[in-house]
Structures are given as C-alpha cells and as structure tokens.
Amino acid sequence: xxxxxxxxxxxxxxxxxxxxxxxxxxxxxxxxESVESAYQGVTEKVFDDSGSIxxxxxxxxxxxxxxxxxxxxxxxxxxxxxxxxxxxxxxxxRVPPVIRSGGSGKTEGRAVPWPV
Numbered sequence: 001x002x003x004x005x006x007x008x009x010x011x012x013x014x015x016x017x018x019x020x021x022x023x024x025x026x027x028x029x030x031x032x033e034s035v036e037s038a039y040q041g042v043t044e045k046v047f048d049d050s051g052s053i054x055x056x057x058x059x060x061x062x063x064x065x066x067x068x069x070x071x072x073x074x075x076x077x078x079x080x081x082x083x084x085x086x087x088x089x090x091x092x093x094r095v096p097p098v099i100r101s102g103g104s105g106k107t108e109g110r111a112v113p114w115p116v
Contacts, residue, residue, distance in 0.1 A: 003031050003076050006083040007042070014041035023082075028059060029072040031082055046084060047072075056087040 002022035007015050015021055021039065025031035029051075036043040048054050051072070059066045060083040066074045076082065 002078060004081045005031060005035055006081065008084050008086055010086060011042055011045055011084065014045075015039045025076060027070075027072065027076060028061065028066055028074045028082065031076060032072075058085040058087060059083070060085065 002024055005021050005023050007019055007021060012018060016039070021035060023031045023034035023038075025034050032043045032046060046054060046057050046059070053059055053066070053072060059072075061069070061074055061076055062080055063083075066072070
C-alpha cells in the first residue's frame with residue numbers, strides 16, 4: 001500500500017486533474033520525489049530553491065502539520081495520507097460604511113457604498 005497524496009485544485013493541472021495520487025517514500029521529501037517522477041511540476045510549487053517548504057504552502061501527514069514535526073524529513077509509512085494545502089491570504093476584514101447621499105442626483109435618499 002502506498003502513501004496517498006491529496007492534491008489541491010491549483011496543482012491538479014500537474015496531475016492530469018487528479019485530486020489524489022499514490023506515491024512511495026520513507027519521508028515527506030521522498031514522497032514528493034516520487035510524485036515528481038510521475039507528475040512533473042508539483043515539487044517546484046511546494047519546495048523553494050533551498051529545499052524548504054514554501055512559506056504559503058502547508059503540508060500535513062495524517063492531519064498533522066509537518067512544520068511541527070520534522071519538516072520534509074518527517075517519516076511516513078504505507079497507508080499514510082499527505083495533504084498539500086496552499087494558504088489563502090488577502091481580503092479585508094473591514095466592511096465599508098454605507099453613506100446616505102444628501103445632494104441632488106440619482107442617489108438622493110438611497111444608500112450608497114463608500115468608495116474603497
């Protein structure tokens with residue numbers, strides 16, 4: 001039995017649309033080498049040039065973040081699940097206020113969103 005690697009939507013273009021692929025390896029780094037041998041392009045999106053996991057990519061083994069384990073050297077065994085989860089950033093928690101137009105024109109008396 002192999003290690004199941006869950007592929008996020010943005011990386012599925014490298015795995016022919018597959019959401020899960022199987023790979024072999026004794027640790028996370030070796031699993032990614034196995035994935036790369038079958039599906040070129042995945043590893044360069046997960047690892048930076050120094051061999052570290054990219055800052056905005058999270059990798060989990062059986063639900064545990066490998067950053068809190070041994071990183072890419074985290075041991076894996078047959079039947080484990082490895083998940084690649086890109087971090088999502090951006091947006092604003094601030095909700096723009098709504099103002100009332102007091103002047104003449106089409107917006108008079110109607111709520112108008114504040115320009116952001």
